Amino acid sequence: MASLRALLGLGFGLRLCGVLAQDALGFKLEEALAEHLKIIYAMDEIIQDAPPRVSAQERQLQADTTPPSLNVLTVQAYIFHILVTVQMDETGIIYCGAVLHSGSYTPSAYELKTGTNLKGHGSVNAAANTRSNVVVNGLSASTSYDLFCYAEDASFNGISNAAILATKKPSVITASGGDYVAPVLKYVAPYFTAESQALYINVEMSEDGTVWSVALKDSGSGTTVPTSSAIMNNVGVDSWGTHPIAAQQLYKATIRLGGLQEDTVYDIYSFARDMSGNGIDNTPAYPSNVTKIAETKFAGLRTLAVWIPSKVSVAYAIGSTEYALEPATWNTHLPKCLPGVGSSHFRCGPDLESWSTPPVLTNSQLVSLASHASAGCSGHLQATPPASGTYVLLLRRGKCAFAKKALQAERAGYSGLLLVDHQTNLDRGVLPDMTAESQDATISIPAWIIGKTNGEALVLAAASSGISLRVTLTDQYRKPRLGNLQSDLYGLRVYATQ
Numbered sequence: 001m002a003s004l005r006a007l008l009g010l011g012f013g014l015r016l017c018g019v020l021a022q023d024a025l026g027f028k029l030e031e032a033l034a035e036h037l038k039i040i041y042a043m044d045e046i047i048q049d050a051p052p053r054v055s056a057q058e059r060q061l062q063a064d065t066t067p068p069s070l071n072v073l074t075v076q077a078y079i080f081h082i083l084v085t086v087q088m089d090e091t092g093i094i095y096c097g098a099v100l101h102s103g104s105y106t107p108s109a110y111e112l113k114t115g116t117n118l119k120g121h122g123s124v125n126a127a128a129n130t131r132s133n134v135v136v137n138g139l140s141a142s143t144s145y146d147l148f149c150y151a152e153d154a155s156f157n158g159i160s161n162a163a164i165l166a167t168k169k170p171s172v173i174t175a176s177g178g179d180y181v182a183p184v185l186k187y188v189a190p191y192f193t194a195e196s197q198a199l200y201i202n203v204e205m206s207e208d209g210t211v212w213s214v215a216l217k218d219s220g221s222g223t224t225v226p227t228s229s230a231i232m233n234n235v236g237v238d239s240w241g242t243h244p245i246a247a248q249q250l251y252k253a254t255i256r257l258g259g260l261q262e263d264t265v266y267d268i269y270s271f272a273r274d275m276s277g278n279g280i281d282n283t284p285a286y287p288s289n290v291t292k293i294a295e296t297k298f299a300g301l302r303t304l305a306v307w308i309p310s311k312v313s314v315a316y317a318i319g320s321t322e323y324a325l326e327p328a329t330w331n332t333h334l335p336k337c338l339p340g341v342g343s344s345h346f347r348c349g350p351d352l353e354s355w356s357t358p359p360v361l362t363n364s365q366l367v368s369l370a371s372h373a374s375a376g377c378s379g380h381l382q383a384t385p386p387a388s389g390t391y392v393l394l395l396r397r398g399k400c401a402f403a404k405k406a407l408q409a410e411r412a413g414y415s416g417l418l419l420v421d422h423q424t425n426l427d428r429g430v431l432p433d434m435t436a437e438s439q440d441a442t443i444s445i446p447a448w449i450i451g452k453t454n455g456e457a458l459v460l461a462a463a464s465s466g467i468s469l470r471v472t473l474t475d476q477y478r479k480p481r482l483g484n485l486q487s488d489l490y491g492l493r494v495y496a497t498q
C-alpha cells in the first residue's frame, strides 16, 4: 500500500495547493487540512479491499495511443483497377482510394474509410510487417488518378492527415485496354484420353488465344488450385502442356500432359488467354477472380496401370519370371491358338470363333537353337520331337528376314517362334515390330521378339535345362497395324523386316 499512500499523498498535495489558493479567498487552512485527511483515510480503506477497476484490455487500449506507420510500396495500374502493395508496422486495416488527378485534393480519413467522394476504393486486413494488396476498384480506363491510403491499428489509432498526404501517389494512369471481355474455356467431348504415362485433355475456347493445362497428383488429400502464373509457367505442377487456339481448328485443342505416373489419380487445372491478353479470370482489366481457375478443375483422372501387352512367362525350377515381348505383325492374322485335337502338334487353326482373342501358346517347351550357324535362316533345323505337346523355337535375330525364320520354324514343326534381339540400345527405345509385309497372311505360326538382355538370360536357361524349360507366350490384344513411327495407346511402331 506504500505506493498507493504515496499516490494519495500526491493527490492531497495537489489539492492542498488548491486549498492554499482558496485560502486567499478566506477559507481556513487547518479546517481544510482536517477535512482532507478524513477523506484520504476513508479512500485508503476502500481502495485496499477493492478489486482492480481497470481491465487488462482497457489498460492495453490505454497503453496504445500510437498510430501505425504505413508504407505504400508499389502501385500497379490496370484498366479498371489499381493494385496497391502496402505494409504497416502494426496489425489493422488499410484503406486506399483514388481521386481524379488534380494535384491538390487530399481525402480525409473518413472519406478513405467509406469511399465518400472517391472514384474508387478498397481495403485490406493487414498483419503487422507483412505485405498486403489493396485493390482500388471501380476506376475508368485511360484516366489519371491521385492515390492515397489510410491505416488504423487494432486500437483504432489512425494515421494523421499529414501521414495520409505522405502516402500520395500522384497521377497513376489506368491502362487503355480495348477488349475487356474474358474468354470462356471449357472441356469438350471426348474430354480426355488416358495412357499409362500421359493424359490428353480436350478443350474449347470462346475465341482465339492460348490455353495452358497442368496435372496435379492427388495422393488422397486433394489438390490446391494453382495460380494462373503457376499454370502458365509450369511452376509446382506434375505435368504441363499448352496449345494455341484458332478459329481454323474450331477453337478446339488437345493438350498432352506427359511424364505422369502409372495408375495414379490427377486433377487437371487450366488457364486461357485471348489474343488481347484477357485471362479467363478477368485479368488484367479487372481484379483476378480465382474462382474461374478453381472452376477449371477436372478432378480424378487416372492414368492406366502398367500392363505388358505381350509377354513370355518362363517356369523355372523355383518360381517363374515374365519378360516383355513384341509380337510380329502376322500374329494379328492368326486366330486364337488352340491345342490341335488328334494332332501331335499345336497349331493356330482356322477357328473363326476365336478371332476376338489373340494368339496364346500355353505351357510350351522351349527349344533353343540360338547357336545355329545360320540363325535358322538355312540348312538343317532340328525338328521338334515326335511326342505330343507344343514347342517354341528360340533363335537369334539376324542374317535373314523374320518371315524366313518363321517359315523355317513352321516347317520343322514348331508352334511358335521367339527371336532374341541383337542390340541393347534399342531403336527409339522399343523393340522392332517384326513384319513379313505382304506375306503376313502366309505365315501360320505366331512369333515374338525379346530384348537382348532378357533374351540372353533365356538362352542360358534353355542351355542348362535342355527342352524341359516351359514357357507361356501371350498377346493381350491384337496390336493394330499403323504407319512406321506412328504411335497409339500401345506405343510407338518401329517396323522391321529382318
Ligand SMILES: *[C@@H]1O[C@H](CO)[C@@H](O)[C@H](O)[C@H]1NC(C)=O
Binding pocket: 289, 290, 291, 292, 295
Ligand atoms: C467470380 O466467378 C464466379 C464463378 O464464375 C462468380 O460466381 C463470381 O460472381 C465471380 N466474382 C466476381 C467478384 O466477379
